[in-house]
Amino acid sequence: MIDKISWIAVFPDMVLLAMACVIALLDLGVKSSMRGKTYVLTLLTLAVVAYLQADLALSGKTLYAFGNMVVSDAMGNWLKCFATIAVMVTLVYGRPYAAHRGMLRGGELFTLSIFALLGMSVMISGNNLLVIYMGLELLTLSSYALVALRRDNATATEAAMKYFVLGAMASGFLLYGMSMLYGATGSLDITTMLKAISSGQIRHQVLVFGLVFVVAGLAFKLGAVPFHMWIPDVYQGAPTAITLMIGGAPKLAAFAMTMRLLVEGLLPLALDWQQMLLMLSVGSLLIGNLAAIAQTNVKRMLAFSTISQMGFVLLGVMSGVVTGDSATFTANAYSSAMFYVITYVLTTLASFGILLLLSQEGFESEEIADLAGLNQRSPLYAGVMAVCLLSLAGIPPLVGFYAKLAVLQALVASGQALHLSIAVFAVLMSLVGAFYYLRVIKVMYFDDPITASSVVAPLDVRVVLCINGGLVLVLGLLPGGLLALCGNAIRQMLGT
């Protein structure tokens, strides 16, 4: 018998599931090349779901549902809400692009996106190793199909193949790690697992052995060095709309999964995983930033930039203090990582939105040189792109600066000399980062355009893009609200 609380906790996900099926069926009757009806219905569904999730998050309650298989807390609900909005925005930006490339012959783009989102939701709210894994698989299988959606395109198919092979291997890693943990603790339930580990009865080696595989799986999903090799190829090969679909919202889910597994489940092993994350983040900052310099393809450059940004997220996750009277510091560290991921997704959406906008029919805007003289063609879009890139570079007064500041502050506050030097390393690497972001701005503002044609965009894309770019700036001037939101969510999760 399923109780009422369980239904409350998963109601938005249920709506999502039901509507995914309804939309898939209704779409059979849609003939238009832009799939207007399917599109509007999908956006409406997502808007309603985002509202429901925000409503749950604002209620501020932590609910456990279905025998502790699923948890609904503020962190999860906010991340789900933002992921839903991110998928919505992705569809708005991506629809004209997809229509021009024959990806809207069927309605799969919309249905698969909703299923991917459902996968993210399950991942985010899973409180059980298998539930989390199931959500992850739903997300990744939908993503493989999305990448391959343009099936007559060789690079897209190649990217799908690479993504599938490497993704399956990473899932294998994760599952193997989970099975080790299950074997050692005797439970798939995260809360029970935590209790078992805290009791100190379980052999450390076995746990660490499982942990290594779990961390490797997580690092793959986040795209941290040395598990990053798929990111540049898939980002570049996939149709740009799909690149955004896999590079945007899923980062929120991957972050939530990291928090659920490492913090909620394996906190007693923090000293072990902190060291692993430290290595991963240092590697990501180094390789991501240095390799990005050499790129001429914007998508590939943004892929390497993602790798370096994820390095910062991991720095935030690893700077939580585990011993002593340090609840505030720990909450600050995790919330800084959460803030980082959210603002990263916000910025990524707008920057890919511009790339999608510039990719007209029969022309892919992929090379950095394709952005040449954008300021003369359209000062507004050049401005949005510049704001995003400067935000990614961490220049105030844009939101990316506060994200970096929060992480660095958490790092320095942990009070270890090693962490101080890592902070210095991280800022030096963001100096390197500033170079390649500035180079794109240089191309947009200082170079002459190759074509004088003005940039045209449908009304919905224009409006959303302006709001998105505006948010990067406004949140830069007034970041307090979102920072407080992240802080409260994390404090509630930690139970302090």
Place this chain on the structure above:
Amino acid sequence: MGLLSLAIWTPIAFGLVLLALGRDDQARAVRWLALVGALVSFLVTLPLYSQFDTTSAAMQFVENSPWIDRFNVKYHLGVDGISLWFVLLTAFINVVVVIAGWEVITRRVNQYMASFLILSGLMIGVFSTLDGLLFYVFFEATLIPMYLIIGIWGGPNKIYAAFKFFLYTLLGSLLMLIALIFLYTKSGGSFDLATWHAMRLDGRSQTLLFFAFFAAFAVKVPMWPVHTWLPDVHVEAPTGGSAVLAAIMLKLGAYGFLRFSLPIAPDAAHEWAWLMIALSLIAVVYVGLVALVQQDMKKLVAYSSVAHMGFVTLGFFIFLDLGVSGGLVQMIAHGFVSGAMFLSIGVLYDRVHSREIASYGGVVNTMPKFAAFALFFAMANCGLPGTAGFVGEWMVILASVKFNFWIGFAAASALIFGAAYTLWMFKRVYLGPVTNDDVKGLSDIDGREFLMLALLAAAVLWMGVYPKPFTDVMDASVAQLLKHVAISKLN
């Protein structure tokens, strides 16, 4: 909304309106709107001076409201005698720069004007904030408009210059960011400057902090040996960009020394004063000699800026009232004079499109009115008594003689180099017979150029003849600062 908020946000608001509405086919309207914006922005800063209480060393016109609770960052503004004049100077130079760019800029006029308006608001923000993080935000944000100004409207090698400017200064500031976070942690979660000033700090932390701040501010000033970005950037920047850079942006660094390095790490400042004095003297003497051999007028003035800023840092680090006030007066004077020097070069460049000294000769024959202005500014640059350039240098030299005769001697001897390179340039460019057809065809300055140079000339003369309003404002705050710096923060 307080006066300081108005001073910061008025130009930024005008800038945003220009960005949103301006188009190149309405360039005329854009220019007028920009001028109105700059004038209004300047007018709103005037009450700051008229209502300023010169007897008090405390912060005035204070505004304090919460901004980011998570970091306990406050939107905390206020000015004292040290910062007041820079707020006015920034707003004033902004008006001049808008006039200077009037007909010269024809492409994307609205973006050009907006960049300068926004930049001026941000720089006023730097001078008037009392919160460490807010300071950093303003300090860094100034890089964005300047990067665009250099990169879009600059000379042939503008891209190299724009990148060098951005990355060089960013490197310094990032180390300062770590220092700010360190102080935040050390002070138990506060970005408030007054808290940091009052906080005890051990010697090692002070040294680290001192050098982290040094990295940010020395690059900005710029001090020898991290001055190499300045000549490259000045040469490529458009005239207005050079003027703002020399007149205001360099002062951000020197101001940072007074607001951060000295009061937060006084013991380290005393301990490393010898280094700062040595670097300042090298800047004054050696860079003065480098200026002597330049072929390019803008480069020459850029090196001369480095030498003049050397006087400023020299004045700060001998820890005497006269020296610090002298440094501050020198900063303001240099703001007027260097701005004027770059604008004069701009006047020539607009006509001949060359910055080489060798391309000119005998300009006085074809542009007598302009040559008179140029001579006046050249004299001010040498530090002739009766001009602004004299007061600050004189005060710093007096103070350094008091501190140590030989340091004073070295600084004073640099005045000779200053006179040599400035007057030699003047001789080669303006005096003698007309050397080529370009110069023969020159037309004298028009009303707009006359207005812009006259404004600056009036300011230079006023400050040279009657510097009392400037020093009066500073006295109390400088005395208070030195009293604070004299007390050790150790133990």
